[in-house]
Amino acid sequence: MKPIWIVDDDQSIRFVLEKALLRDGLPTRSFTNPREVLQALEAAGDEGGPQVLVSDIRMPGGSGLDLLGKVKEKLPGLPVIIMTAFSDLDSAVSAFQGGAFEYLPKPFDLPKAVELIRRAVEESQREEVAEERMGATPEMLGQAPAMQDVFRAIGRLSQSNVTVLITGESGSGKELVARALHKHSQRASGPFVAINTAAIPKDLLESELFGHERGAFTGAQTMRRGRFEQADGGTLFLDEIGDMPFDLQTRLLRVLSDGSFYRVGGHSAVKANVRVIAATHQDLEQRVREGGFREDLFHRLNVIRLRLPRLTDRREDIPMLTRHFLQQSARQLGVxxxxxxxxxxARLGTFGFPGNVRQLENICHWLTVMAPAQMIEEKDLPPEVLGDEPVPAPMAQAVVAPPAASPARADEGLAAPASSQAPATVSGTALGRPAGSADEAWEHGLEVEANALLASGCHDVWDALTRRFESKLILAALASTRGRRIEAAQKLGIGRNTITRKIQELGLE
Structure with missing residues (x-):
């Protein structure tokens, strides 16, 4: 892991932060002024910089704000935390215009400072993963006429900043199309920011989208930029827009109308130059008729609509996609x-694929793990494809493959990035299809195992089964992220400290 760079002319501040971060397993490197930092960056090159930069705002020989601007020119994705005395808060707030991650008021509470730096590290690693995925993403795959229509539309829209609405069933590739629209647009050098409006609680969504001012609500200790500000100069992808709460639709309409908005608790309008791409699997016209979606917002979003076909409407693409996903899964698992x-x-070509391309990706991942030989035969396909009745299996034999991606995902597509992960399979049955007897099978297996343990007189059944279940989940997530714990925790929906503690408790080191 790259070190945390600390810039402060106060030796005591540097010493305290160094010791606290080293205790937390984070390497550090310290500097006394901005000039030393810039020299070190020049000597290190693009790959040798810091994971996070923590800088004071006022130092002899240079300003932290000037340093922020110069560092962002060289490393635009680097999280920078500005340390400042309370009297400098106005300057610190202005640092956000230069792209600062957060500011740290002095005197600071040391555990909170370490936690803030930890969050910045996680953000930095997410940026690295996103860049890795974007760099590894092949052009979308598809020879079917319906997909060729989509490709042509992306080409026609490459010189336009018009708002686009992408519709299609879950798993059909909406986010990949949004990324392609961004990649081939005039905004390609700007950020691509994705948010799943259905995955964030209503009370938090407004702050996520528009940011908040310090003191806007309990726990808002600092000003925070929302996704619109983060996407300034680039593209904001609003996934599952049909699930956006009605009152927030009004605020979104204003942003689309004049490009300005207010942070939560703010009194000054903020301007953002953002191209909005929205997506949904719902029938928005029906949602409008039912009163669940604003008609004026629908017309504002529905300037250009791209309709993505189901996988069953492009069956001729199944052989190519299958071989692509088998190659991808092998790279992920190192086999x-x-x-x-x-x-x-041919048998896959007859399957209904209710989960569309994402389900095909899941099946290929399952085959990479479960097929007994290097050549996959028809009999090796999973039960839901063959139409067989699943056989209940005890928990001890359950196989858990890598979990589904986070809400802001890049895996529902025509050809997923090489580092994207496949959703979970339990007892050899892929999730992402309609619930049915196969889903009930592993639950029945759990019941069988629990009954056996209870009958044996075991008095720690809960702990025994929970440890086995958690071990399988964590190992699968780590395998899917090639050992990257923070990313694995994000995919599982747990915290970094939780996954570290569980790994230690379960003896998974």
């Missing part, structure tokens, strides 16, 4: 890619 017979591909 030799498996081949698939023509008979097995």
């Amino acid at each position: 030799e890619p498996k081949r698939i017979s023509d008979a097995a591909v």
Whole structure:
């Protein structure tokens, strides 16, 4: 891991932060003025910089704000935390215009400072993963006429900043199309920011979108930029827009109308130059008729609509996608890619794929793990494809593959990035399809195992089964992220400290 760079002319501040971060397992490097930092950056090159930069705002020989601007020119994705005395808060707030991650008021509470730096590290690692995914993403795959229509539309829209509404079933590739629209637009050098409006609680969504001022609500100790400000000069992707709360739709309409908004608790309008791309699997016209979606917002979003086909409407793409996903899964798991017979591909071509392309990706990941030989035959396909009745399995034999991506995901697509992860499978059955007997099978297996343990007189059944279940989940998540704990925790929906503690408690080191 790259070190945390600390810039402060006060030796005691540097010493305290160094010791606290080293105790927390974070390497550090310290500087006394901005000039030393810039020299170190020049000597280190693009790959040798810091994970996070923590800088004082007033130092002999240079300003932290000037340093922020110069560092952002060289490393635009680097999180920078500005330390400042309370009398400098006006200057600190202005630092956000230069792209600061947060500011740290002096005197600071040391545990809170370490936690803030930890959050910045996680943000930095998310940026690295996103860049890795974007760099590894192939052009979307598809020879079917319906997909060629989508490709042509992306090409036509490449010189336009018009708002786009992407519709299609879950798993059909909406976010990949949004990323392609950004990548091939005049805003490609700007940020691509994605948010799933259905995955964030209503009470938090307003702050996520528009940011908040310090003291706007309990716990708002600092000013925070929202997704609109983060996407300034680039593209904001609003996934599952049909689930946005009605009162927030009004605020979104204003932003789309004049490009300005207010942070939560703010009194000054903020301008943001953002292209909005929205997506939904819902029928928005029906939502408008039912009164759940504003008609004026619908018309504002529905300037250009791209309709993505279901996988069953482009069956000729299944062989190509299958082989692509098998290669991708092999890279993720660090194994030799498996081949698939023509008979097995033909059988996949007859399957209904209620989960669309994402479900095909899940199946390929399952086959990479579960198929007994390097050549996948028809009989090796999972039960839901073969139409077989699943056989209940005890928990001890359950197989848990990598979990589904986080809400702001890049895996629902025509060809997912090479580092994107496949959703979970339990007892060899892929999730992401309609609930049915296969879903009930592993639950029945759990019941069988629990009954066996209870009958044996065991008095710690809860702990025994929970440890096994948690171990499988964590190991699968770590395998899917190649050991990156923070990303694994995000995929599981737990905190960094939680996954670290669980790994220690379960003996998974």
